[in-house]
Amino acid sequence: MNSTKRHAIFACLKLANPHPTTELEYHSPFELLVAVILSAQATDKSVNLATRKLFPQANTPEKIIALGETGLIECIKSIGLYKTKAKNILATCQLLMQHHDSEVPRTREQLEKLPGVGRKTANVILNTAFGEPTIAVDTHIFRIANRIGLADAKTVDGVEQQLLKAIPSQFKLDAHHWLILHGRYICIARKPKCTECLLRDLCLFQEKNLS
Numbered sequence: 001m002n003s004t005k006r007h008a009i010f011a012c013l014k015l016a017n018p019h020p021t022t023e024l025e026y027h028s029p030f031e032l033l034v035a036v037i038l039s040a041q042a043t044d045k046s047v048n049l050a051t052r053k054l055f056p057q058a059n060t061p062e063k064i065i066a067l068g069e070t071g072l073i074e075c076i077k078s079i080g081l082y083k084t085k086a087k088n089i090l091a092t093c094q095l096l097m098q099h100h101d102s103e104v105p106r107t108r109e110q111l112e113k114l115p116g117v118g119r120k121t122a123n124v125i126l127n128t129a130f131g132e133p134t135i136a137v138d139t140h141i142f143r144i145a146n147r148i149g150l151a152d153a154k155t156v157d158g159v160e161q162q163l164l165k166a167i168p169s170q171f172k173l174d175a176h177h178w179l180i181l182h183g184r185y186i187c188i189a190r191k192p193k194c195t196e197c198l199l200r201d202l203c204l205f206q207e208k209n210l211s
Contacts, residue, residue: 001149001166005202009150010171012198013178020177022128025051029104029129030096031059036124037089037116042079050076061093061102088116106130120156123176133172135163140183141176147187149204 013020023044026032031051038047054075058064064072072086079085092114096102104125105111111122123136135141137160145151151162167175186193194200 001204003168006150006166007168007171009148009199009202010168010175010178012202013182014171014174016198017178017181020174020181022124022177023181024048027055028059029125030061030102031055032129033092033104033114033117033121033125034064034089036121037092038076038079038085040085040116040121041081046079050079061096064089064093065097085116091115092117104129119160123160127173127176131173133169133175135160135167135172135176135179137163138180139189140187141179143189144179144183144187147192147205148199148202 022032024032024035024039025048026035034054035047035051038050054072057071057075058067067075069086069090072089073082076082076086095114096104100110105114106126108119108122108126111117111125112119117125120136120138123134126132127134127136137145137156141163142156142159145159145163146153150166151159153159153162163175164172171178182199186197187199192205194203194205197203
């Protein structure tokens, strides 16, 4: 896909949604970190239901440690893998208290040392909490980047690196959210809603179907 078409894609997304953001509910980098750890293999809606119970009780590392594993599990047990996630959150809280003055670190290297935090989660924090122009490639972004022609890679890391090169610099800060939302609601896995898609005239998938 040429640079003119790539620019047009993100210009369209920006026009439709000038200020995109995550659908996870949070009020601090720490709350976002906990929410993103909980969101692995879970929907944002289910995470929000859990954090609406959790955060009024405990929204700092110290308060979650005080809540304890039993109390934490009581708040998040509606989410898949809640036992593992509870252990990871508690261990992360301990590390934040011991090594970061209870603050969420601002580098990928430090973030990835936290239990339950991989490259994708670190990228979400860097982008959404700290305004870094990163791309956190989830299943939606992986699918639509390859489908519409923004990337051509077989791995998550490959898609991330290709997108960082392909996305015009003025759109990189918000590209992560635009692509996730587009994949979540329009360019869905089965039967994408092409007739509703604002990118249909720019999409490689449409070109292949029409040829």
